[in-house]
Amino acid sequence: MNIYKIDLNLLLVFDALMQERNVTRAGERIGLSQPAMSHALTRLRKLCNDPLFVRIRTGMEPTPFAQQLSSSVHKGLRTLQEGLDGTVAFDPATSSRTFQIVMSDMGEVVYLPPLMTTLKKVAPSIDVRVLQLPRERYQEVFESGAADLAIGVSSTLQTGFYQQRLFSDGYVCIMRSDHPRIGTTLSLAQFEAESHVMIEPTGSRYSGVVSSNTTPTLIERKLAEYGLKRRIALRVPHFTVVPTILQTTDFIATVPQQVITRADTPRNLKMLPLPFDVPNFVIRQFWHQRNHHDDANRWLRGIIANLFADHKKP
Known part of the structure; x- marks a missing residue:
């Protein structure tokens, strides 16, 4: 039959x-x-x-x-x-669902500790899987249902997606506390003269000065506007190794401020303002229209908004 x-x-x-x-x-x-x-x-x-x-x-x-x-x-x-x-209602206290969230490794440092602490209290059986993908694949994984949310900065998630502003962030420069040439301030000449560590995610399209809003390319664009250059002594795909490298070298690195203020970074690192103006960027959470009315997805979006949103207008 x-x-x-x-x-x-x-x-x-x-x-x-x-x-x-x-x-x-x-x-x-x-x-x-x-x-x-x-x-x-x-x-x-x-x-x-x-x-x-x-x-x-x-x-x-x-x-x-x-x-x-x-x-x-x-x-x-x-x-x-x-x-x-819809009689089988989503109950976070008893659900064993796995949420798949797209974020960078720097995002992991900022978002995962408070998120997992909250989930342990209110939804002990819910699991989280973090996806790190090239931005070109974001649309694909959301349309296929392989991702529930993305947290970060993205200009690729437009048609068919919803977004919610969480907070605004800016860039700072970090280095070891006893850096031999940099004290309590960082000058433009020092920034240009020092050797830098760049976080260059796997699959990024970085090559010189490109039109993108990712952290490294935005800094490069601003340096180009000022007619400045810097030496990139080390490129790494992940942020997590950077603090260890900075402790044992004279290198400096430019990173989002929230990564440093929220991360459990070593005490012998210091954070200084950049010696040139770089616009702040807005962190948002994104979700596909297929999940807009899903009770579980709405619940997770609410948890993330309560944890991270600064409740200001876009």
């Missing part, structure tokens, strides 16, 4: 007949006339190549084949009805 040839209404007829064992009462149960019920039963018998129900003195008796089908059909219809009604 080919499932693609079965009209769902026929399964409703079958289930009603199993419950009532009477054509008239079964029709009343699902809102069909007796002729319509009889016609549907004829179609069912032809599809199943079985009488399904035989008349006896007290009504309609299901055949062994009908009895075999009954449980699966009834459970399937009930599951479908629950899905359509």
